[in-house]
Amino acid sequence: MMVRCGACRNQFEVPGAGRFACPVCGSVNVVRESAGTAPPNMGGYPTAPGVAGTPAPPPPPPVTAPLPRIECPECSFSFLVGDIAVATCPNCGAQVRTGLGSPEEE
Ligand SMILES: [Zn+2]
Ligand SMILES: [Zn+2]
Incomplete structure (x- = not known):
């Protein structure tokens, strides 16, 4: 199987899982059975044991709609x-209907 050196990114052939020194730079790369390609760790140090599977991707940040801007009459x-x-104008203190929030009453 082909692995990629974590130090110099040279690709070289290894027979299987194990620790192999890169033929180019000499860095020891840890090859695991399940890792199809290059090990995710950089520098040849194995990741902490007990971490099973791939972690779930973090949830996307909440999309905050831009606040509406109104003009004080x-x-x-x-x-x-x-x-x-109804918003209070920060400049003059007038009560300004925004047309947002609860429906307008007539
Ligand atoms: Zn290398
Ligand atoms: Zn105002």
Whole structure:
């Protein structure tokens, strides 16, 4: 099987699992039975025992929608609001309906 040296990335043939010195740079590479290709560790040190299988990939970060920006009808100050129906203008303190959050009442 072909393995790739973790130090110099040279590929060389090995008969199977074991520890083999790279013919190019001399770094000892640990080859495991299950590892089809190059060992994931770099530098020839085996990974910690007891780690079975491949770890699950981390969940993707939560996608946060950009906050809507509204403009105060009193002072034309533009500011970001959250998911609320009525926001208070940070500039003049006016109560501004955002059209968001709970439905508007007539
Ligand atoms: Zn090497
Ligand atoms: Zn305002």
